[in-house]
Amino acid sequence: MSDLLQAPCGLDCAQCSIYLRTEEELAYWRDRGIDPEKIRCDGCRAPRSGCRWSPDCAIFACCVEQQGLLYCSDCSEFPCAELEAWADAYSHHRAAMQNLWRMRREKDAGSS
Numbered sequence: 001m002s003d004l005l006q007a008p009c010g011l012d013c014a015q016c017s018i019y020l021r022t023e024e025e026l027a028y029w030r031d032r033g034i035d036p037e038k039i040r041c042d043g044c045r046a047p048r049s050g051c052r053w054s055p056d057c058a059i060f061a062c063c064v065e066q067q068g069l070l071y072c073s074d075c076s077e078f079p080c081a082e083l084e085a086w087a088d089a090y091s092h093h094r095a096a097m098q099n100l101w102r103m104r105r106e107k108d109a110g111s112s
Helices: 023-031 058-066 081-089 091-110
Strands: none
Touching: 058 081, 081 091
């Protein structure tokens, strides 16, 4: 997978209905009276002029802006309490956490 489609939290943008702007996703927002043009995400790796789903994401801020890391799995404190709480919220967040664990194992195996 391209690093541009891999969020620091482990989410896979290539599987995200918001990033892909699927018809089902657009209909979901339309049905709630929200302009689907306001619901967009260019991914966390988009140029700063792009649109991230959550521009004030604490995970992104900690991992990328404060720690200067590519992925949460690169952090010496992985997994932190905030990331674990985030992962507990939704099934796709749990899948992202599993992805981070896989990345951590691969990194650890490559450094031994």
